[in-house]
Amino acid sequence: MSEPLLTVADSLKDRARAALGSRNLILVGLMGAGKSSVGRIVASQLGIPFIDSDHEIERVSRMTIAELFAAYGEDEFRALETRVMKRLLKSGPRVVSTGGGAFVNERTRRHIKRGGLSVWLKADLDVLWERVNKRDTRPLLKTENPKQTLESLMNARYPIYAQADLTVISRDVRKEIMADEVLTAVIEAQKESTAS
Ligand SMILES: Nc1ncnc2c1ncn2[C@@H]1O[C@H](COP(=O)(O)OP(=O)(O)O)[C@@H](O)[C@H]1O
Ligand SMILES: O=C(O)C1=C[C@@H](OP(=O)(O)O)[C@@H](O)[C@H](O)C1
Numbered sequence: 001m002s003e004p005l006l007t008v009a010d011s012l013k014d015r016a017r018a019a020l021g022s023r024n025l026i027l028v029g030l031m032g033a034g035k036s037s038v039g040r041i042v043a044s045q046l047g048i049p050f051i052d053s054d055h056e057i058e059r060v061s062r063m064t065i066a067e068l069f070a071a072y073g074e075d076e077f078r079a080l081e082t083r084v085m086k087r088l089l090k091s092g093p094r095v096v097s098t099g100g101g102a103f104v105n106e107r108t109r110r111h112i113k114r115g116g117l118s119v120w121l122k123a124d125l126d127v128l129w130e131r132v133n134k135r136d137t138r139p140l141l142k143t144e145n146p147k148q149t150l151e152s153l154m155n156a157r158y159p160i161y162a163q164a165d166l167t168v169i170s171r172d173v174r175k176e177i178m179a180d181e182v183l184t185a186v187i188e189a190q191k192e193s194t195a196s
């Protein structure tokens, strides 16, 4: 009997996996962009480990993100985030989903830039708001007008996220489709770098 042909989906995964090599794939972007949920699917498609930096921070500190912010403040949280990211990115390949402020911090950004291929999941305000307003776990959004806070963060952070290696538009489609779009972006980036 002949070998079954590769399906289109298999070839997408295989090609993205080959394009990534031993690099890490690091998802950046604002709260609600889908970094944690899409990152998990991307890692499973690629057959490589997945780590969410917020989960790792919670694991090592044995506190929730909200508790860390309340007990030590944002600056201490960022210092811990930098240390955790540095360690997570030492070896690869892995998919690492960051918290929304990680890439904005200069030191953490340096580790991310050295540590692999960064992908900005870019979404518009309404998409982000629809997603984040369902939960109250994000300390930066505990304000009088959280939608306005999110908009201010967008304005301040989008020029910085734009420094990521790749950008994928995060919109209202299934997470699996978003994951395929990330894989496609990884393949396209590799094609461009070998063509130049
Ligand atoms: N493509 C999508 N379609 C619908 N809901 C999504 C999508 N991506 C993420 N979500 C939902 O939005 C919320 C925020 O997603 P999450 O992955 O935690 O984002 P981030 O880690 O970037 O803050 C979650 O409830 C998640 O299930
Ligand atoms: O944007 C930020 O500064 C933050 C985003 C959160 O992660 P998500 O982007 O996964 O929600 C979490 O790290 C923390 O609440 C701070």
Ligand SMILES: [Mg+2]
Residues within 6 Å of the ligand: 035, 036, 037, 054, 097, 098, 099
């Ligand atoms: Mg997250």
